[in-house]
Amino acid sequence: MIELRELTPEDTGALQQIYSSESTRFLGRGPMNEAEALRYTSAAMAAAARTPRTRYVLGITVRAELLGVIKLDRDGPAATISYILRVDVWGRGYATKGVRKVLALGLGHLGLPEIRAKHHPDNPASGRVLTKSGFTPAGRVDGFETYLIQPPPPVPAVWLEAGPEQ
Numbered sequence: 001m002i003e004l005r006e007l008t009p010e011d012t013g014a015l016q017q018i019y020s021s022e023s024t025r026f027l028g029r030g031p032m033n034e035a036e037a038l039r040y041t042s043a044a045m046a047a048a049a050r051t052p053r054t055r056y057v058l059g060i061t062v063r064a065e066l067l068g069v070i071k072l073d074r075d076g077p078a079a080t081i082s083y084i085l086r087v088d089v090w091g092r093g094y095a096t097k098g099v100r101k102v103l104a105l106g107l108g109h110l111g112l113p114e115i116r117a118k119h120h121p122d123n124p125a126s127g128r129v130l131t132k133s134g135f136t137p138a139g140r141v142d143g144f145e146t147y148l149i150q151p152p153p154p155v156p157a158v159w160l161e162a163g164p165e166q
Ligand SMILES: CC(C)(COP(=O)(O)OP(=O)(O)OC[C@H]1O[C@@H](n2cnc3c(N)ncnc32)[C@H](O)[C@@H]1OP(=O)(O)O)[C@@H](O)C(=O)NCCC(=O)NCCS
Pocket: 022, 023, 024, 026, 027, 082, 083, 084, 085, 086, 089, 090, 091, 092, 093, 094, 095, 096, 097, 118, 119, 120, 123, 124, 125, 126, 128, 129, 132
């Protein structure tokens, strides 16, 4: 079972393992060094303390071990998510579970009208994570495959009381 939690300065070593050369291949950046990892945790903690909060940089943990990061960024009503897992734990469903938890935060708790995401066309595993989580493909934009998800329409009150007519 995965958990999401805020980052702390103790996470710098784990972050460098997560942001390796292999896992950053399609992210338009290189691997993370120690100084950057320190700046990264400081920025994440500052974002967590800001009111209103517009940026969530959350650690993905399994049995208290930090294995990945998932981000939710709000810009007015628009919001995007992105995620990264340590390469040796790919293919275990952790990214999909993390995305589902962040959707509960964004579409549920925060009441956002829509969340968008994108991935490099040569990175189909990321697209699979998104479609498994309920995202709909929204076309290629600026060389990236884009996706969106909106909250399900509210259930009519009469259904809640009596259930839908058959
Ligand atoms: C993309 C990434 C987050 C996926 O994490 P993960 O925990 O392995 O994802 P999950 O296990 O939840 O799901 C992966 C799915 O992709 C599928 N997949 C893996 N490689 C694939 C490929 N080459 N083509 C198509 N699907 C692929 C898996 O089979 C799985 O789908 P399934 O459950 O239907 O079998 C991870 O590979 C990663 O961190 N990559 C580097 C960072 C990155 O690319 N982030 C996304 C930026 S947009």
